[in-house]
Amino acid sequence: MQTGMDQKTMDKHYEPQGLEGRWYEQWDAKGCFKPTGEGEPYTILLPPPNVTGTLHMGHAFQHTLMDALIRYHRMKGRDTLWQVGVDHAGIATEMVVTRQIEAEGGKRDDYSREAFVERVWDWKHESGSTITGQMRRLGASADWSRERFTMDDDLSEAVIETFVRLHEEGLIYRGPRLVNWDPVLKTAISDLEVVNSDEQGKLWSIRYPRTDGRGDIVVATTRPETLLGDVCVAVHPDDERYTDLVGQTVELPLTGRQIPVIADDYVDPEFGTGCVKITPAHDFNDWQVGSRHGFEPINVFTPEAKINGNAPASYRGLDRFEARARILEDLKASGLLVEEKPHAMVVPRGDRSGQIIEPYLTDQWFVKMDELGKLGLDAFESGRIEFVPPNWINTYRHWMENLQDWCISRQLWWGHRIPAWYDENGTIYVGRSENEVREKHALSSDVALRQDDDVLETWFSSALWAHSTLGWPDPERMAREGFDRYLPSSVLITGFDIIFFWVARMVMMTGHFTGKVPFEQVYITGLIRDRDGQKMSKSKGNVLDPIDLIDGIDLDSLVEKRTRGLMQPQMKAQIEKHTREEFPDGIPAFGADALRFTFAALAGHGRDIKFDLGRCEGYRNFLNKLWNATRFTLMNVGEDALEAPAAGALDAPSRWIRSRLDRTIAIVDQALADYRFDLAAKAMYEFVWNDFCDWYLELSKPALFEEAEAANPAAAQATRHTLATVLETTLRLLHPFIPFVTEEIWQRVKVPAGVDGEFLINTAWPEAGEPDPAAEADTEWLKGVISAIRSARTELNLAPGKPMPLLIQQASEEDRERLGRFEDLIKRLARLERIEVVGDDRDSADCAVALAGGMRLLIPLAGLVDIAEELARLNKQLEREQKGLTGTEKKLANERFVANAPADVVEKERARLAEHRSKVAELSGQIEKLGKLEG
Structure with missing residues (x-):
């Protein structure tokens, strides 16, 4: 056998550390990630992650799939653009910087608005690129020269232009509406920023005396403090118990006010007494009831959730929960509190502050959604955009057919400040700048104008991502950035949780302002859960950090990381115990490639994905198998270019492996067209492990022995050529999924395989040839x-x-x-x-x-x-199996065990029973056969 120089310089064991970062730097430095401007465009938009965030498992999963598609289509010769960037994350960023200030002993109130925003920019320049750095570690081959930030000057220009045009079209307005209000952050927040928590609360029943002196009615509430803002009591129109009460009035306890009794279909006669208090300013359902009946809402809270001047003097200034306690005391003293009982309820909490969210009536800016919603729904119903899997159209359709106007204002300093100005009379003027406002409305410099203090929510600027990143609204930038070439993008890969918050809003905004759809397909991925199917969360202590899986982490560091910031000692101890039991040796370094291949192998068309580190270990072994197969190949093919074999020189095994490779390429092509990354990974794994490594390397050895080569040098040369070219083609096939190790190996294999090129990343994707059924x-x-x-x-x-x-x-x-x-x-x-x-x-x-x-x-x-010796060995083995069989049969015959044990435990015992029976039968057959020979 020959020994090539490449094999000598190749490490005996595959070690991802070192080679991954080295190749990424070279690709990036050589501009391998940039669009070429040639060929059919292929574009992916990265859902812009939070500028304060770090790469979590969901990000890593989706980014792997995006990168695999980008690398695949790049190799197919398409003009690929992966548009990346981050959003400014108004609330999250303000909280990060505020905590930084507090850690230094200062307070946010020490800063003016301008000084605070400047401090945020300083933080962004120093620490705002953590997640994009982690994306590079994962191998994201994005054009970083086009990386965007939603607060960039040109993207900010697009935001202002969008607001002004929508206002001019009558699609943006300002007015009092109920919003999700965080009384700690003192701002409205979106539904996505509300965490609904199952908690144990209380239900209080309260008497409302009838003003006609004919007794009282009883209502039940979980928030007695809101009764101060009640405007009426509602009953169902068909509830015969209260037919004579409709149109009458009752006394609102503790307020001295009288409120009417109305009939409305909203009321459930089976719940409680069938009488419901209606507080339009503090409940979303009550707002609808109050609007239908023309009631003026009464807001009884300040922005800090304290009782305001609309309530009786004795409660003013109290915190909402202090007011609750005082009101309950007063109701009890007045004989109006009927009962108090435990009540399971869903409590809305702010995902940032952790505080209970209040439905709060306040003046906010809104986008009218009627026309935009029809546009957004038509884009999918007409087939211009499709969901993968297609069943997600039902979820999308339900949301779009039940749209409410979109609250776009936030009471923050960090973000795009709303381009609206007020004069001393409160008249609103909207424009791209104060100068434009003055010119448009002929306002002299003597007229004092004050700009709106609010900023636009982050989702507003993110909704423009598809077209603002391509230069809109400036024609010169649009031409320079490739607006007409790269819009619409090819596919959007995202989770189902932001279909409405981001996907739908991009469709509406891009369609409204450009007449185009932002993307042609939307691939909805599953959610990454832990190995038991549980959602990963800090409180459960089951969070995995993808960077830890790439680089490895020792046990003590992992424990510290998982328990950091936890305040409850019991929870902290429980998570530490669980972590030490699950990872007694910490987490080994699997490398980015093994993690990526694991993600691909798990990416079927389902919602839940159970992530087990055992899969990472298995695919790490797969990469090691590929590494060793390369060492064998290089040892046998040498370092020089090999001539292609003459026609007919290939033996059947060589024709077979080429045919199997052709079939695998075709399977991978179809799988990627269908977004079945799991099927692509399965086909490649089986080809590399089973066909190439386990079989062809074995089948090729006889032709490479010295005596065989001497007898038939043409066959030996043909086998060498097949080894080199099949391995090289396989590396191209694998590259979109495991880019680092394939580049490392390809650099050593390319010359013997007769391939030109500086990098594997820029080589052509393999084309599937016709299979060879005879050789197969x-x-x-x-x-x-x-x-x-x-x-x-x-x-x-x-x-x-x-x-x-x-x-x-x-x-x-x-x-x-x-x-x-x-x-x-x-x-x-x-x-x-x-x-x-x-x-x-x-x-x-x-x-x-x-x-x-x-x-x-x-x-x-x-x-x-030696028949006697073999019989003794087999009989001993049979005895062990029969003992195991008896024990398992006994356990499964126990009805109590079968009824009470977890289903998976019972199933494992049944599988063990079948295995014991199979082994007993097999061993008995062998013993019988040998017994006949001995006799």
Whole structure:
């Protein structure tokens, strides 16, 4: 065998550390990620992550899929653009910087608005690129020269332009509406920023006296403090208990006000007493009821959730929960509190502050959604955009058909300040700048104007991502950035949780302002959960950091990381115990490639994805298998370019492996077209592990032995060429999924394979050729014979290298012809001293028998096996299996165990029972056969 220089310089073991960062730097420095401007465009928009965030498992999963598609289409010759960037995350960023200030001993109130915003920019320049750095570690081949930030000057210009145009079209207005209000942050927040928590609360029943003196009615509430803002009591129009009460009035406890009783279909007669208090300013459902009946809402809270001047003097200034306690005391003293009982309820909390969110009536800016919603729905219903999987259209349709106007204002300093100005009379003027406002409305410099203090919510600027990043609204920038070329993008990959918050709003905004759809397909991924199917969360202590999986982390550091910031000692101790039990040795370094391939293998069309570190370990072994196969190949092909073999020089195994590779390429192409990353990964894994490593490397060895090469140098050269070219093509096939290790190996294989190019990342994607059914049939027959012989060796406990004879019965003409062609190969690989075809009358009593297709393979045992010794070994093994079988049967016969044990435990016992039975039958057969020989 020859030994090439490449093999000598290749480490014996695959170690991802070092090589991954080295190749990424070279790709980026050489501009490998930039669009070429040539070929059919292929564009992916990255959902812009939070500028304060770090790469979590969901990000890493989706970014892997995006990068695989970008690398695939780049190699297919398309003009690829992966548009990346981050959003400014108004609330989150303000909180980060505020905590930074407090850690220094200062307070946010020490800063003016301008000084605070400047401080935020300083933080952004210093610490705002953490997540994009982590994306690079994962291998994201994005055009970083086009990285955008939603607060960039040109993107900010697009935001202002959008607001002004929508206002001019009558689609933006300002007015009092209910919003989700965080009383700690003192701002409105979106539904996505509200966490609904199942908690144990209380339900209070309260008497409302009838003003006609005919008794009272009883209402139940979980928020008694809001009764101060009640405007009426509602009953169902068909509830006969209260027919005579509709149109009458009741006294609102503790307020001195009288409120009417109305009838409305909203009321559930079966809940409580069937009487419901209506507080339009503090409940979203009540707002709808109050609007239908023309009631003026009464807001009783300040922005800090304290009782305001609309309530009786005795409660003013109290915090909402202090007011609750005082009101309950007063109700009890007045004989109006009927009962208090525990009540399971869903409590809305702010995801940033953790505080209970209040429905709060305040003046906010809104976008009218009627026309935009129809546009957004039509984009999918018309087929211009499609969901993958298609069933998500139902979720989308439900949201779009039930749209409410969109609250876009936030009471923050960090963000795009609303381009609206007020004069001293409160008149609102909207424009791109104060100068434009003054010119447009002929306002002299003597007229004092004050700009709105609010900023636009982050989702507003993110909704423009598809077209603002391509230069809109400036024609020169649009031409320079490729607006017409890259819009619409090809596919958006995202989670179902932001279909409405981002996907739908992009469709509406891009369609309204450009007449285009922002993307042609939306691939909705599943959610990454832990190995038990639980959602990953800090409080559960089951969060995995993708960077830890890439680089590894020791146990103590992992424990510290998982318990950091937890205030409850009991929870902290529980999470530490769980972590130490699950990861006694910490987490090893799997490398980015192994993590990426794991994500791809798990990416089926489902919502929940159970992530088990065992899969990472398995795919790390897969990469090591590929590494070792490369070492074998290089050791045998050398470092020089190999000539292509002459026509007809390829043997059946070489034609077979090429045919299997062609089929695998076709499978991967179709799988990626269908976004079935899991099927692509499965096909590649099986080809590399089973076909190439386990079989072809073995089948190629005989042709490379020195005596075989001397006898047939053309066959040896053809085998070398096949080894090199099949490996090189396989590396191209694998590259979109495991880019680092494939680049490292390809650099060593490209010359022997006769391939030009500086980097694998820029080579052409392999084209699938026509399969070779004849070679496949021949080689599958060959594999079947060799596998049957090897299995028989194992059953007989024979050493793999011990020579033995083989007799063949029931061989067809086709079998005999193949035996003639492959006899030498079979003898070498199966370690046979001879092969003989015998008649059916040959007695097989003294032989082990194996089946291969229609053939019977007989292995004469005389001289191969010490029958007495083998019988003793098999009987001992049979005794163990029978003992295990008896124990398992007894356990499953216990009805109590079957009824009470977890289903998965019972299922494991049943599987163990089947395994014991199979082993007992197998061993009994072997003992019977050997017993006959001994007799």
